[in-house]
Amino acid sequence: MSGLKTTPLYGTYQKIGAKLIDFGGYLLPVQISGIKQEHHAVRSTAGIFDVSHMGEFSLEGADSEAFLQGMVTNDVSKAHPGDAMYTAMCYPDGGTVDDLMIYRLSASSFMLVVNAANIEKDFEWLQSHLDGKAVLKNESEKIALLAVQGPLAESVIQKITPFDLKSINHFKFEQNVPLDGIPVLISRTGYTGEDGFEIYCPWDHAEQLWNKLLKSGENEGLIPCGLGARDTLRFEARLPLYGQELSASISPLEAGIGFAVKTKKIDDFIGKTSLTTQKLNGLKRKIVGIEMIDRAIPRTHYAVYDGDLQIGEVTTGTQSPTLGKNLGLVLIDEAHTSIGTVIDIDVRGKRKKAKVVKTPFYKRS
Structure with a gap:
């Protein structure tokens, strides 16, 4: 595990005996009290995640919007200061460089x-295309990120700030909000399918805020959560994970995030021609949800068959903690993607039947 980066909460993880793994070059907890317990807490009360491994770049200058318009698939001109926007960056062939969030801080930042x-790949990709009046900086080592997610997330955070959190709508944010006296950027966003907030704070204040939030939420059932629950939560909500549902060989359209691809925006962007062609000609393959008919759990990279013909593979699969079903996301030939279609999953050399089902698997009421 030597050579791995750590977040400001590494000392806390050591004290509480969290099970740590390598994730994206960082040493992070896969679970703290247990994946299922943490998962159910987020669905029913609230959970707190240390997401400080995520990368943050600042972009400032008169040409910032124009630069982003040429780099990302969504229409940045539609984002006003205080708006958060989900988007993707693509290669010329339509493959995905990364999916990311853009926070518009002002007209030019x-x-x-x-x-x-x-982080490094994205920074180099953006920097290599940068021209004009815009300055890009990697602030990842300065900014920590905590996510409080779940039905009681708002009430947990509200106890430590005078700012009215109800005023922040979904995919909106506020800057310089005092949490326990620490100015933070707080957005109503998340990666769990639940209501919740993401808190961007100075690196050296993350542990203080983590402890304060845990104390604030002890009567609301707030518990610390690791990567395992984060993965099962995002999977049930059908939110893609880069490296599984998105990659250099999987386009945003194939991944099912076409809502973030604006091929009709006036500005040209890298990959626009390829993605427009995909839309016009129809996708040859796409990601859909499956539910196992036979008793088995589909796992990442398991092959998917129609008879003797391999038609794709599993991108993510698990037993859903919320639904108690064995579910998966599969990237398969378009001809087999209709709801109810029965397919075979190769589970360690044995064929197990599954059927295509609607996604998201879970949607909060």
Whole structure:
């Protein structure tokens, strides 16, 4: 495990005996009290995640919007200061460089939040295309990120701030909100399918805020959560994970995030021609949800068959803690993607039947 980066909460993890793994080059907890317990807490009360491994870039200058318009699939001109926007960056062939969040801080300044494993790659990709009046900086080592997710997330955080959190709508944010006296950027966003907030704070204040939030939420059932629950939660909500549902060989359209691909925006962007062609000609393959008919759990990279013909593979699969079913996401030939279609999963050399089902598997009421 030597050579791995750590977050400001590494000391806390050591004290509480969290099970740590390598994730995106960081040493992070896969679970703290247990994946299922943490998962159910987020669905029913609230959970807190240390997501400080995510990368943050600042982009400032008169040409910032124009630069982003040429780099990402969504229409940044539609984002106003205080808006958070989900988008993707693509290669010319339509494959995905990364999926990311863009926070519009002002008319000419943005914060970009990228996946941990892609920080260096993304920064180099953006920097290599940068021209004009815009300055890009990697602030990842200065900014920590805590996520409080679940039905009681708002009430937990509200106890430590005078700011009215109800005023922050979904995919909106506020800057310089005092949490326990610490100014933070707080957004109503998350990666769990639940209501919740993401809190961007100075690196050296993360542990103080973590402890304060845990104390604030002790009567609401708030518990610390690891990567395992984060993965099962995002999977049930059908939120993609880079490296599984998205990659250099999987386009945003194939991954099912076409809502973040605006091929009709006036500005040209890298990959626009390829993605437009995919839309016009129809996808040859796409990611859909499956439910196992036979008793088995589909796992990442398990092959998917129609008879003797391999038609794709599993991108993510698990036993859903919320639904108690063995579910998966599969990237398969479009001809087999209709709801109810029966397919075979190769589970350690044995064929197990599954059927295509609607996604998301879970949607909060």
